[in-house]
Amino acid sequence: MTGRTKNGLVNALFIAPYLALFLVWVALPAFFGVAISFTKWNIFTGEIGFVGLNNYLRVLSDDLFLRSLLNTFQYAALSVAAGNAVSFLLACGLAGGIAGRRFFQTIFFAPIILSIGVTGVIWGWLYNTDFGILNYWLQQTGLPRLNWLTNPKFAMISIVIMVIWAGAGFNMMIYLAGLLNIPKSYYEAAQLDGAGAMSRMIHITLPLMKHTFAFTLIISTIGAFQVFDQPYILTGGGPDYATYTYVYHIYSNGFRYFRMGYASALSCLLAAVIALFSFIQYKMLTRRRVDY
Amino acid sequence: MRAAQAPRAWRRFFSLFHGWLAALVALALAGCGGQERPLTDLQYWNGFVGPDGNITEPILKDFESKTGARIEVQKMPWGIYFDKLISAIAAGNPPDVFVLHMSELASYAEMGALLPLDEYINSNDSFCPKADRIQSIWERACYKGQCYGVPLDIHLLGLYYNKDYFDAAHLPYPSVTEPLRGEQFIEIARKLTIQDKDAPTSNIWGFSFSGEPFRNFDTLLWQFGGNLLTDNLKQSAINSPEANKALQWMHDLVYKHKVSPMPEGVDTWQFFVQGRIAMITEGCWVLNGLTRYAKFRWGVAPFFLAGGTRAVWATGHVLCLSRNLPRERIPMALKLMKHLNDTGVMWSTSGMLPTRYSQIRSKEFLEQSRAIPFTSQLDRIRFEPASPIGIELRDRYQQTVFSCLAGLFPVQQALTRVDGQMNRTIETYYR
Known part of the structure; x- marks a missing residue:
């Protein structure tokens, strides 16, 4: 065995633990999930029967499939755009010394x-119409109270606000690392050339942060499509299914109604949607290479 | 040079990962070893994470000292509990004894998750004498003529009220055995409601539905003579004049009489504790929570009577065994179930009611005066229909009831809508 082969083998062994875990906990269940999506499987008794594409065709007659998918798109659009904007602005503020x-x-x-x-x-509690502090403040300033969680128009926005509050710090740290990585000399040179703050932002910061944006946007979008806990705890999917998200629908079908085959089919469709969106985002955000 | 690097790399690899690999192997062995528990080591899973969880401890210790068994209790919030329970049963490694609600039993039984228990508990009186069983409750542990569980308790709704507010309004306290009539209740709620836009922090609502709205809706629906499903459980019966009256009655409390906020979230009883609500309808399971947290005098009365039929929503905890439980583990698991049922009076200090006549008539239980408003309603308890898709149907109409009370739909439109949804769900299931 040559030294190179040995090194290759050693390197392979370094990734082997992760690979083993990936195979056991991700790849195998994913494969199993795809297989289940073509079956009617009783999780308790193990009885299983092949049903072909029935589980996939079932989405056509499931009124909550489209509803939950649209809700998830709405959530993803709001939370990814607003969440990243807030994170980026916070990072800019902190990076400014x-x-x-x-x-x-x-x-x-x-x-x-x-x-x-x-x-x-x-x-x-903060959002509660009658006892929440947000409505109390609104009333104190002479504004009308809002039905934060009981009005379908506000409910999803309310969830997004909570999610941004809870999670903006994570992307902020990534943006901050990206911003601090841009050499100060670029800004100094631009300043000497008479570039203003906005111009520096557009021509230096944003182009150089492109890959950071690509990373955070893709990760945020993947996370947004998987949203479940927040509406589950805050609104129970209501009012009138206005915050009933796609993963909530998967959970309900799988773990509340025991339709494992259908839940698996829904999961496969979600995986396809996420893959498609991630691919489009990646292509759009990394079309041109920027180097200075 | 390279030849010297390779062994160093190997050493580095093992130094980095040997602990980790050992942990993995240990984990795998622990997982495989689950089946080899001694027969006297029992696992008891439940969702009693509130004050009720502490009450199980002396009961189980007593069992351990009597039998020499060792009980491993897993308490989890109900949401997580069911996910874990399903996975454990599916993996063939179920707990020896676990708890379900009566409303969930039909789904689990229909799916073949539960072990039929007739031969163990109904073949003779040694488990629990049949004459001592409160039949209406024990029947709810059965599905399609087979018994799948042993009732641990029964729990139902009552009307909790703030005595200080009643005193301030010069109102007599409600009876502990006779329900307030609908009009009486509305009048009291009106007198207790204080809404001042200029001083919103001093606002008090006369009443609020607490917990999940379906419990209150079910109660009122039955009181007005309606039902959720037809007798054969294969069609929705929710689009009826009776359901209209029930939902309209709830709706009027919010929008016509203006004595109640719209229901929001399931923790409304905490606003009662804070003194922001004068009366709430809640289950007997909050008794200990109120005793601990409420800084005012409070009382309990039976659920008010809005319609012509006496009825109140109830459910209970049922002790079950998995069909996957190895046969040799069944005798000890049954002993534990019997012990938990035998100690119903002790368990009733959690607020739940026992399921045996001898216990409910015992001196120790009768000394718990706070239970009287609940025991006085035992003649009118009603349960959710034992449909195999009961959970899904409930999810459906709960959304609608909530949306209607949030002012999104007029009452009749809400009922027509959910009637269609429920019938489609039923059709899809039976197709």
Whole structure:
């Protein structure tokens, strides 16, 4: 065995633990999930029968399939756009040399360590129409109260606000790392050339942050399509299914109504949607290479 | 040089990962070893994470000292509990004894998850004398003529009220045995409601439905003479004049009489604890929570009577065994179930009611005066229909009831809508 082969073997062994876990906990279940989607499977007795494409065709007659999918798109659009905008703005603020940067970094990041259960309960109380502090403040300023969680127009937005509060700190850290990585000399040179703040942002910061944006947007979109806990805790999918998301629908079918085959089919369709969106996003965001 | 690098890399690899690999192997062995528990090591899974969880401890200790068994209790919030339970049963490694609600039993039994228990508990009186069983409750542990569980308790709704507010409004306390009539209740709620736009922090609602709205809707639906499903459980019966009256009655409390906020979330009883609501309808399971947290005097009365039929929503915890439980583990699991049922009076300090006449008439139980409003309603308890898709149907009409009370749909439109949804769900299931 040559030294090169040995090294290759050693390198392979380094990734072997992860690969083994990936195969056992991700690849195998995923394969199993695809296989189940073509069956009617009783999870308790193990009885299983091949039903062909029936589970996939069932989505056509399932009124909650389309509803939950559209809700998820709405959530993804709102949370990815607003969430990343907030994270980026926070990062810009911190990267600008603000005093006490580490303190603010910690403050903005802190909500991430809270469990979604705790966050959900706290925000449920804040949003309560009659007893919540948000409506109390609105009333104090002479504004009408809002039915944050009981009006279908606001319910999803309310969830997005909570999610941004709870999670903006994570992307903020990634953006901050990206921003601090841009050499100061670029900005100094641009300033000498008379470029203003907006111009520096458009011509230096944004192009150089392209790959960071690609990463955070793709990760955020994948996460947004998988949203479940937040509406489950905060609204129970209501009012009138306005916050009933796609993964909520998968969960209900699989673990509440025991339709494992159908839940698996729904999961496969979601995986396809996520893959498609991630691919489009990646292609759009990395079309041109930027180097200075 | 390269030849020297390779062994170093190997050493580095093992130094980095040997602990991790050992942990993995240990985990795998632990997983495989689950089946080899001694027969006296029992696993008991439940969702009693509230104050009720503490009450199980002395009961189980007593069992351990009497039998020499060792009980491993797993308590989880109900949402997580069911996910884990399903996985454990499916993996062929179920707990020895686990708890379901009566409303879930039909789905699990229909799916073949539960072990039929007739031969163990109904063949003779040694498990529990038949004459001692409150039949209407024990029947709810059966499905399609077969018994799948042993009732641990029964729990139902009552009307909780703030005595301080009643005193301030010079109102007499409601009876502990006779329900308030609908009009009486509305009048009281009106007198207790204080809404001042200029001082919103001092606002008090006279009443609020608490918990999940379906429990209150079910109660009122039955009181007005309606039903959720037809007798054969194969068609929705929710689009009826009786259902209209029930939902309209709830709707009027919010929008016509303006004595109640719209239901929002399931923790409304906490606003009662904070003194923001004067009366709530809640289950007997909050008794200990209120005792601990409420800083005012409070009382309980039977659920009010809005319609012409006495009825109140009820359910219960049922002790079950999995069909996958190895046969040799069944005798000890049955002993534990019997012990838990035998100690119903002790368990009733959690707020739940026992399921045997001898226990409910016992001196120790009768000394718990707070239980009287609930025991006085035992003659009118009603249960959700034992449909194999009961959970899905309930999810459907719960959304509609909630949406209607949130002002999204007029009452009749809501009922027509959910009637169609429920019938489609039923058709799809039986197709």
